[in-house]
Amino acid sequence: MLETVFSRPDALRDVTTHYCPGCTHGTIHRLIAEVLDELGVRERTVGVAPVGCAVLAYNYFETDFHEASHGRAPAVATGIKRARPDLVVFAYQGDGDLASIGMAEIVHCANRGEKVTVVFVNNAIYGMTGGQMAPTTMPGQVATTCPLGRDVDMAGHPIRVSEMLSTLRTPAFVARASVHTPLLAVNAKEMLRRAFSYQVAGRCFSLVEILSTCPTNWGIPPAEATTWLEKNMLPYYPLGVFKTPERGSREPLPLEG
Amino acid sequence: MTKKLMKGSEAIGEAAVQAGCHLFFGYPITPQNEIPEYMSMRLPQVGGTFVQAESEVAASNMLYGAAGSGERVMTSSSSPGISLMAEAISYLAGAELPVVIVNIMRGGPGLGGILPSQSDYFQATKGTAHGDFRLLVLAPWSVQEAANLVQDAFDLADYYRNPVLILGDGLIGQMMEPVEFADSREPIKVLPPKTWAATGHNGSKPRSVINSLFLDPEELERHNFHLKEKYDRMERDEVRYEAHGLDTDYDVLIVAYGTVARVCLTALEELAEEGVKVAMVRPVSLFPYPSAAVREAAAGAKAVLVVELSMGQMIEDVRLAVGRSKPIHFLNRVGGMLISPDAVIDKIRAIEDGSSEEVRHA
Numbered sequence: 001m002l003e004t005v006f007s008r009p010d011a012l013r014d015v016t017t018h019y020c021p022g023c024t025h026g027t028i029h030r031l032i033a034e035v036l037d038e039l040g041v042r043e044r045t046v047g048v049a050p051v052g053c054a055v056l057a058y059n060y061f062e063t064d065f066h067e068a069s070h071g072r073a074p075a076v077a078t079g080i081k082r083a084r085p086d087l088v089v090f091a092y093q094g095d096g097d098l099a100s101i102g103m104a105e106i107v108h109c110a111n112r113g114e115k116v117t118v119v120f121v122n123n124a125i126y127g128m129t130g131g132q133m134a135p136t137t138m139p140g141q142v143a144t145t146c147p148l149g150r151d152v153d154m155a156g157h158p159i160r161v162s163e164m165l166s167t168l169r170t171p172a173f174v175a176r177a178s179v180h181t182p183l184l185a186v187n188a189k190e191m192l193r194r195a196f197s198y199q200v201a202g203r204c205f206s207l208v209e210i211l212s213t214c215p216t217n218w219g220i221p222p223a224e225a226t227t228w229l230e231k232n233m234l235p236y237y238p239l240g241v242f243k244t245p246e247r248g249s250r251e252p253l254p255l256e257g
Numbered sequence: 258m259t260k261k262l263m264k265g266s267e268a269i270g271e272a273a274v275q276a277g278c279h280l281f282f283g284y285p286i287t288p289q290n291e292i293p294e295y296m297s298m299r300l301p302q303v304g305g306t307f308v309q310a311e312s313e314v315a316a317s318n319m320l321y322g323a324a325g326s327g328e329r330v331m332t333s334s335s336s337p338g339i340s341l342m343a344e345a346i347s348y349l350a351g352a353e354l355p356v357v358i359v360n361i362m363r364g365g366p367g368l369g370g371i372l373p374s375q376s377d378y379f380q381a382t383k384g385t386a387h388g389d390f391r392l393l394v395l396a397p398w399s400v401q402e403a404a405n406l407v408q409d410a411f412d413l414a415d416y417y418r419n420p421v422l423i424l425g426d427g428l429i430g431q432m433m434e435p436v437e438f439a440d441s442r443e444p445i446k447v448l449p450p451k452t453w454a455a456t457g458h459n460g461s462k463p464r465s466v467i468n469s470l471f472l473d474p475e476e477l478e479r480h481n482f483h484l485k486e487k488y489d490r491m492e493r494d495e496v497r498y499e500a501h502g503l504d505t506d507y508d509v510l511i512v513a514y515g516t517v518a519r520v521c522l523t524a525l526e527e528l529a530e531e532g533v534k535v536a537m538v539r540p541v542s543l544f545p546y547p548s549a550a551v552r553e554a555a556a557g558a559k560a561v562l563v564v565e566l567s568m569g570q571m572i573e574d575v576r577l578a579v580g581r582s583k584p585i586h587f588l589n590r591v592g593g594m595l596i597s598p599d600a601v602i603d604k605i606r607a608i609e610d611g612s613s614e615e616v617r618h619a
Contacts, residue, residue, distance in 0.1 A: 043459035048322070058466045064455035066325050067468040069348050072318035075310070079322025082306045083280055083330065084456060105318070108311035 009033035011042040013062045022215035022222025025053060027179045028121060029060055031189040032090070035196050036063070045088040046080055048073040052094035053127040071102025074109035077116040088199060090117040096126045099135040099159050106165070110205050113170040117195045118205075120161060123212040124233060131217030135159045138232050143217075162209045162242045171245035173198045173206040178239055180213060180226045191241070204245040211237055260435040265400045265425070266291030268436045269333070269359055270299060272404035275438055276411040278329040278357070279305030282319035284312055284338060287371045288427040289361035292333040313338040317345030324354035325467035327454030329411055333359035336377050337368060343386035346420055350390035350484070351469025353453075355414035357407065358392075359423045361430040364593045372593025373427035375515060378570035381424050382544045389481050391488045393421045393495060394543040396514045400434035406541075409445055413495065416446035417487055418453075424543060426566065428516040428595075491545050498547035501525060502536035503554055509605055510558035510583075511537040512551055512575050517564055517596060524601035535605055543571070548578040555579045560608050560615070562586045564596060572616065584615035 008014060011033035019025045036042045042063055049057040051070035058065035068076040073091035081089045098106050098120050106118065125143055126132040133143040133150060136158045140149040150158075162176045173195055177188035188210055195206035211233050213225040220228060263271070270292050273281070281300060283293035297307040310316035316332050323330040334342060339360045349356055360381065364374035381394045393413055397403035403425060410421040455465040471477035501522060513521045518539040525535045538554045540547050551574075555561050561583050563572040572587055579585060588604045590596050607613035 044457040046326075046455050046457065055470065058468065062458065062464070064458045064465045065467070066322060066455055067348075067352070067466070067470055068321075069318065069344055072314065072321075072345070075315040075318035076322035076325075078308065078315075079280075079282065079319035079324075079330070080326050080455070081322075082282075082308060082319070083323035083326040083328040087326070087457060104311050105315050108315065112308075 009037045011036040011045070011062050013060055015059060017060055018056060019053065020216040022213060022225055023053070024179045024212040025121065027185060028119065028188070028210055028212065029057070031179070031185065031192055032119060033061065034189060035192045036088075038193070039196055039200060041088045041196070041200060044086065045090070048077045048080070048089070048091040050091070050093040050097040052097045054092050054094060054121070055128065057092050071097050071100070072105055073097065073102065074105040074114070074116070074118060077118070078109055078112070078114045081114055081116050085115070088196065090119060090196070092119045093121070094127065095120070095122045095124065095134045095136040099161050106161070110165050110172055110207065111168050111170050113172065113205050115199050115202055116205065117199050118207040119192070120207055120209040121212045122161070122209055122237065123214040124158070125214050125217045127214050127217055138236065141232070158236065160237065162207070165207060166242035171204045172243055173204055173245060174243040175241040176209040176211070176237060176239050178211040178229070178234070180211070180229050184239070198245065209237075260437050262433055263400060263436045264291060264433050265403055265429045265431060266361070267295045268400045268404040269407050269423070270295035271438065272407035273331045273357065273411070274299055274303060274305070275442070276329065276408040278331050278411060279303060280323045280328055280330040281305070281332065282308045282310050282316040282323070282330070283332050284310050284316050284334065286313070286335045286338045288363060289333050289335045289359070289430055291430065292359060292361075313341035314345070317342035320356050321345055321349055321352070321354060324349065324356045325352070325455050327451035327456060331357040331359070333361065335361050335363050336365050336374070339377065339380065346392070347386035347388050347390060348469050349420045350392070351388060352467050353418040354420070354467065355418055356420045357410045357414055357423065358420055359407070359425065362424065362426045364591060370593045371427070373516070373566060373595065374591065374593060375426060375517065375566040375570070376568070376591065377424065378543065378565075378567060381422050382546070390484060391491070391544055393417065393419060393491055394424050395421065395497070396424045396541060396543050397429055398515055398518050398539065400429070400432060401436050403429055404436050404438065408442060412444045412446045412448065415448045415451075417491060419487060424515070426516055495542055496545045496547045496550070497541035498550050499539045499541060500537070500550065500554065501539070502529070502534070503538075503557070505534065507534040507536035507557065508559045509535045509608055510554050510561045511535060511564060511601070512540070512561060512571070513537065513564040514540045514543065514571065517566055520596050520598055521564055521601050523598040524605065527598060528602060528605060533605065533609070540571070546574045546578075548574065551575055551578040555583050558583060560584045560586060562588060562604060562608060564588045564601060566590060566596070576618075581618060586613050587616050
């Protein structure tokens with residue numbers, strides 16, 4: 001008798017995504033879907049898609065979905081959750097969407113303690129529009145709108161969203177993960193599971209920042225992109241749990257799991 | 258049914274609550290703060306939710322999320338705030354979500370002033386935001402009518418799956434008048450269940466995606482034609498106006514909407530006592546505009562007078578309706594200045610004695 005040990009999660013639709021080779025959006029989608037399945041909440045989940053590479057996320061999840069205008073996913077999620085507190089609501093956003101045009105919405109959504117989950121995919125660049133500088137672009141990193149590399153004197157330093165949000169007094173779960181190795185992907189799933197569990201329990205706002213590669217717009221092959229992320233992003237964007245509703249936000253905790 | 262003395266803003270809020278709106282998202286801006294303030298007090302009493310958003314941008318997107326869940330939801334703002342909501346209103350129209358938006362207009366452009374104005378007529382009826390869409394726009398002239406229109410607006414929004422805008426001015430918001438609410442109220446339309454709402458997908462209905470993105474040009478074209486068909490139905494079925502003095506002879510036809518029309522009615526009544534014959538058409542729906550009513554009424558007049566608290570916005574719809582068939586005159590005050598009945602009377606006399614200059618055609 002054969003036993004199925006690996007299959008497509010129910011929360012993921014059986015379709016081909018539009019994501020580029022070497023991009024980790026697909027991995028992150030799958031981890032979210034697995035968590036929704038395992039928590040048994042798929043049928044009452046509503047997702048919110050961003051403007052950016054994940055604009056078509058509503059085609060990939062087997063859940064109800066809202067499209068949001070650029071940056072406003074946390075406001076849309078707030079509207080859904082306030083209208084229907086029984087639903088499990090998550091917003092899926094990239095770094096341009098969340099940390100640039102949508103900075104006000106994410107800060108105030110977190111500060112109000114909306115019982116929603118935000119998955120924040122940070123790949124240090126604008127993907128959909130073709131590789132422009134993002135608020136998270138690394139110092140010196142070349143992008144189409146900083147062809148000589150990000151000049152921190154003119155463009156400031158990359159914004160560390162998880163650290164910033166964890167300074168808010170309102171209880172929340174805030175963590176940063178990565179999916180560029182299998183072990184870290186398992187850890188990222190655990191962060192997502194905790195984030196959604198806090199929402200399901202009606203506890204707090206939750207956000208998981210997940211570092212991601214963008215070989216297409218970084219202009220390097222997928223394998224090198226992983227190395228580039230490790231070498232350039234990990235030191236500046238340390239992984240870990242930054243805040244839990246049980247513990248305050250003063251000290252970042254070491255990476256768990 | 259008892260009459261209660263209420264401020265316009267409070268009546269608008271109470272009308273929404275009684276229409277089953279238990280969700281309000283807003284941001285402070287003068288001169289409409291009494292609406293969110295009333296809702297922040299009233300909604301918790303009925304188990305509803307009030308959220309003071311971080312901006313009009315956020316408030317309008319909360320509206321979008323809540324409306325997509327199938328619940329009745331409202332926001333209110335004033336002119337600059339509506340500009341900030343414009344993007345979301347375009348998405349609401351594109352995704353065909355029913356919401357009620359109240360604009361208590363103030364003078365502009367820019368930060369402008371905080372006093373009553375009708376300077377957002379173009380924004381409300383022609384160019385709210387990007388893309389090919391229309392709002393259903395209703396303009397009250399009294400506190401009672403504001404309450405009635407707000408309640409009707411929720412039914413119309415649900416029926417057409419389209420945002421409905423209540424366009425008032427600072428006078429409507431601030432003045433106190435007796436208001437009567439019916440003990441019970443039937444919807445003015447037969448409303449189908451909101452099977453399109455995104456409330457979870459358990460296989461009992463097709464998956465719901467609230468969306469205005471159509472990357473396939475043929476699909477977007479079909480969507481645009483579908484929306485147009487809806488706007489055509491509004492033009493056919495939802496025209497509202499009030500006529501005064503059309504049943505007897507008249508020399509001048511006034512066209513005015515909102516509180517300005519009340520001033521004109523006072524002038525009209527005073528002139529009638531002197532034997533000067535004036536009639537008025539007051540558009541209540543600004544989109545769809547009562548073009549046929551204006552055209553037919555103008556046919557019986559020697560001249561048409563448009564009165565507005567703007568530099569001349571609704572007058573364009575009057576000119577489209579009347580064409581060059583009758584001379585059109587214009588009386589306005591702006592910046593928060595109001596028009597007195599005497600100013601209307603003087604203008605009518607000037608039209609009658611030939612000293613008023615008609616507006617020039619392009």
